[in-house]
Amino acid sequence: MARVVVNVALKPEILDPQGRAVQGALSRLGLSGVIDVRQGKQFIIEIDGELEGDRADLLEKLAGELLSNPVIEDFTLTVEN
Amino acid sequence: MARVVVNVALKPEILDPQGRAVQGALSRLGLSGVIDVRQGKQFIIEIDGELEGDRADLLEKLAGELLSNPVIEDFTLTVEN
Numbered sequence: 001m002a003r004v005v006v007n008v009a010l011k012p013e014i015l016d017p018q019g020r021a022v023q024g025a026l027s028r029l030g031l032s033g034v035i036d037v038r039q040g041k042q043f044i045i046e047i048d049g050e051l052e053g054d055r056a057d058l059l060e061k062l063a064g065e066l067l068s069n070p071v072i073e074d075f076t077l078t079v080e081n
Numbered sequence: 082m083a084r085v086v087v088n089v090a091l092k093p094e095i096l097d098p099q100g101r102a103v104q105g106a107l108s109r110l111g112l113s114g115v116i117d118v119r120q121g122k123q124f125i126i127e128i129d130g131e132l133e134g135d136r137a138d139l140l141e142k143l144a145g146e147l148l149s150n151p152v153i154e155d156f157t158l159t160v161e162n
Contacts, residue, residue, distance in 0.1 A: 001116070007123055022124060025147055031139050033129030035082070042088055042121040043103060048114035058112050066106055 002051035003080045004059060008068040009040035043067055050081050083132035084161045085140060089149040090121035124148055131162050 010016050016038050023037040043063075051059065060077060068075040091097050097119050104118040124144075132140065141158060149156040 009123070009125070019124070022148065023126075026126070026140075026143060029139075029143055029147065031128075031136065031143060033136070035127040035129055037127075038125045040123040040125070042090070042123045043100075044090070044117075044119045044121065045107070046116040046118075047112075048116055055112065055114070058110075059107075062107060062110055062112060066110065067103065 002047040002049070004043075004045040004047060004051060005078045005080075006043040006045065006063045006067050006075055007040060007078075008043070008073050008075045009038055011072055011074055014072045040073075041067075051079050052081075083128040083130070085124075085126040085128060085132060086159045086161075087124040087126065087144045087148050087156055088121060088159075089124070089154050089156045090119055092153055092155055095153045121154075122148075132160050133162075 018039040019037040022039060023034050026034050026037065045059070047055075047059075056079070063075050063077050064070055091100075099120040100118040103120060104115050107115050107118065126140070128136075128140075137160070144156050144158050145151055
């Protein structure tokens with residue numbers, strides 16, 4: 001069984017109001033020195049068998065089109081076979 | 082500067098309708114053998130200086146109370162100093 005972790009984050013140049021709100025809350029609750037907070041999504045996908053070849057290519061494609069919005073988001077994909 | 086990654090995921094016993102929807106979509110779009118998908122949140126926090134002592138303890142506490150809902154979610158916290 002393969003375990004695939006896809007992390008999706010807003011591109012650095014895109015404003016992240018949720019992250020900004022969390023940054024403000026952390027500071028108000030007493031955590032000093034918070035420079036930046038970005039909030040993203042994480043998908044943990046369990047796949048039957050090994051992930052390789054066409055199936056790996058398709059998942060990479062879908063991570064960029066279904067799981068993330070390529071206009072405003074970047075993704076990283078890690079496979080643990 | 083320290084970089085802290087907090088991953089928040091629904092506890093395994095909590096139903097994840099977003100993950101289930103993604104699982105259905107991946108299958109419909111041709112990816113075979115998808116056993117399970119769970120969707121979580123990821124916070125990337127940049128902190129001034131090293132994160133240690135009281136500040137590390139406070140961030141650990143806030144990750145469990147502000148960034149995640151301890152009733153339905155688990156979190157992992159990774160510090161890269």
